[in-house]
Each structure stands twice: as structure tokens, then as C-alpha cells.
Amino acid sequence: MRSFQIFVVAVGLALTALGCAKTTENPGLGTNTNWMRTCDAPSDCGEGDLCVCGVCTRACTSSSSCGAVHAAASCEVVSEAACGVESAIGRACFQSCETEGDCTAVEGAYCVAGLCVPAAEPPMLDARVIEPPIDADVLEPAKDASVVEPVNDAGIVSDPLALTRLSGAIQIPETYTACSEHLDCRVVSTSCDGCCQNGAINRSLQDAYGERLEPACADYDGLSCTCELPDDVARCEQGRCTVVPRAAFTCYGPELNEHLAYEPEAVGCNCNELRDKSICTGATALICTWDGGGTAWVAVEDGPCGEPSPDPTCAEGELRPTATDCLNDFGRCWRVPNGEYCGVIVTVDP
Numbered sequence: 001m002r003s004f005q006i007f008v009v010a011v012g013l014a015l016t017a018l019g020c021a022k023t024t025e026n027p028g029l030g031t032n033t034n035w036m037r038t039c040d041a042p043s044d045c046g047e048g049d050l051c052v053c054g055v056c057t058r059a060c061t062s063s064s065s066c067g068a069v070h071a072a073a074s075c076e077v078v079s080e081a082a083c084g085v086e087s088a089i090g091r092a093c094f095q096s097c098e099t100e101g102d103c104t105a106v107e108g109a110y111c112v113a114g115l116c117v118p119a120a121e122p123p124m125l126d127a128r129v130i131e132p133p134i135d136a137d138v139l140e141p142a143k144d145a146s147v148v149e150p151v152n153d154a155g156i157v158s159d160p161l162a163l164t165r166l167s168g169a170i171q172i173p174e175t176y177t178a179c180s181e182h183l184d185c186r187v188v189s190t191s192c193d194g195c196c197q198n199g200a201i202n203r204s205l206q207d208a209y210g211e212r213l214e215p216a217c218a219d220y221d222g223l224s225c226t227c228e229l230p231d232d233v234a235r236c237e238q239g240r241c242t243v244v245p246r247a248a249f250t251c252y253g254p255e256l257n258e259h260l261a262y263e264p265e266a267v268g269c270n271c272n273e274l275r276d277k278s279i280c281t282g283a284t285a286l287i288c289t290w291d292g293g294g295t296a297w298v299a300v301e302d303g304p305c306g307e308p309s310p311d312p313t314c315a316e317g318e319l320r321p322t323a324t325d326c327l328n329d330f331g332r333c334w335r336v337p338n339g340e341y342c343g344v345i346v347t348v349d350p
Helices: 203-217 321-327
Strands: 048-053 055-057 074-077 092-095 109-112 115-118 164-166 169-171 187-189 197-203 230-238 240-245 278-281 284-290 295-300 318-320 333-335 341-344
Touching: 055 092, 092 115, 164 203, 164 295, 169 203, 187 203, 187 230, 187 240, 187 318, 197 203, 197 230, 318 321, 318 333, 321 333
Parallel strands: 278 333
Antiparallel strands: 048 055, 074 092, 109 115, 164 169, 187 197, 197 240, 230 240, 278 284, 284 295, 318 341, 333 341
16 A cells, blocks of 8 residues: 655756757657757756756656656656766656667767767767866865865866855755655755744755755854744645645644545644654544654555554543544544544654
């Protein structure tokens, strides 16, 4: 059974193009004619599209979503061997290949490490890209970010995931925020000063963000403040991850909109002090857990309770008239046939 709302990945990242080949009109393209066009930056592609390995494309989690990009496209792993540089993106829509003759979607593309990508010259037989040595004197910390960025072939600092800050607030670049659906996005803290500011990024880039957040805040020596963490939800709006208050959405929880629990875009209600508690209400299993922006109910099909009820007569627990009463007193609850809720005390590891 599938798990719902727990960390799926799809992602966006602008990379430096490897060549300057031009695409011609291609009958295999989807409705967006910018896809599978060569590019140097996201601005060369359509709004919300990505420039990956020199090709205008989109992030993906399965090949079924790539038909809109090109009839020959499939969801492929983006590798350093194919792009010539290390990539933080996981998968994107590309044409796969075994030989250069397979590369029909992008004019002038070569078959490099199994992907059709543009290149200034044919690849070596082992598909590796030899980069010139980097002058150590060129490597300098990013201004006000304490992050050492890599240098590209032209000797230009070019880490597309570098973080900077304005006073005590981290500025999230667009390379973190590309998305195609709400589940792509995750709430992250953007505060170096403890002022409880949130932003949203693509879930697949949360490790890259965390690696850069600490050094970006390392030299912050300004004022600090205390605050109440905002109850935000990450959403994908017009191809970009953004945060909005959870109160703006109809949420689900025990005895509240349970029918929404397994809807793809549903939002769990905040459960505050009920963290790590669980409940089964018929076929719906809910766990109160940290979901990035706060503590909220998350629906899982392989949850902590059996179906039917593991103890239908509540012989080993205690009955409460409502789910709220049960959760206030017990760590695990389930609805029994008479409509009441059976609770048991469970030990939760710290």
C-alpha cells in the first residue's frame, strides 16, 4: 500500500549549457515548443521550465509525465557523466540513447552516458568530460553567505544553489523552487536570527539547502528574537514553491474532513501537542508528525492500526466517546464498532 504525503521528489535546477546547437521544428514536441530546445539559462526556456544539461525540459518522477515534453522523452536520471558537471537534480525528461543515431529530439545532440545532450564536440568513448584545472585563487566565499562556490570552465563562480542572506533572513534563489505539483514542495526555515521565517523549496533539494544554510548563517552576529513558529504549508503555485498559512486550506484530521485524507492535494490539520500519536478511524490511519512546516496529521495506508479494529471490544484499553477525548489521554486510538474510541498508552522513543 502506498504512503501519502511523505516525501516525494521532483525538482528544478538551472545548469550551464554544454553547447550552442539549434533545434528546428520537431513534430514530436508537446504543446510547449520551448521544450527540447538548447539553452544557456532558464530564461531561454518557457516560464517554469528548466535548463538542464543545455536542454529546455522539466523535472519528473515517472516517464508518463514526459509525453507532454516530447514523444521520445522518458524520465531519466541526470548524471554528472552526461552533463559534464555535478547536478543536484534527480530526474528530468530526456531522450535516452545507445548511439548518436538515437538522438532525434534535439538537433546536434550527442549520446553521452545514455542521454541525448548538446555538446561543443563529440564525447570521448568513455563519455567522461575532462575539465580544465581550477585555480585555487579564484575560489572565494560568496558575499554575505560564507559559501565557497564551484568554478565553471570559464572561471566564473557559478553555484546555482548558493545561498545569500539579507540581514538575518536567507534569500532562496529560484533554482530551489521549481515544481509541478504541491507534493514537490517543502517548508524550510529561512531565519538566521531566530525570527521564525519560512520559505518553500523543492523537496529533493532539502539536503542541498541544509548543507548551505549553516555556513550561510555562520558569520551572522546580529540581533536575535523569539517568536511563535508560523503554521505554514508549502504549495506549488505557477510552477514555483511558495508558503501559505495552513488556515487558508480546508484540512483533514480525526472527526474533521476524514474523506479528504487520501486526496492528492489535501492538507493535514495542525495537531500541536499530539505529536507522535496515532489514530485509526475506519479505513483512515492518521499519524501526528512533523511535516516540514509544523506538526500536522499525515494519512498513511500502512499505518499503526489494523483493519478491522485490533481490539474491537477494547478489552485491553479504555473507551472514550470522541477521537479528541481519546487522543488527549492516550498515544494510540482506534474507532470501535459502537462508534466510540479505544485508547492505549504507548511508549514513544524520544
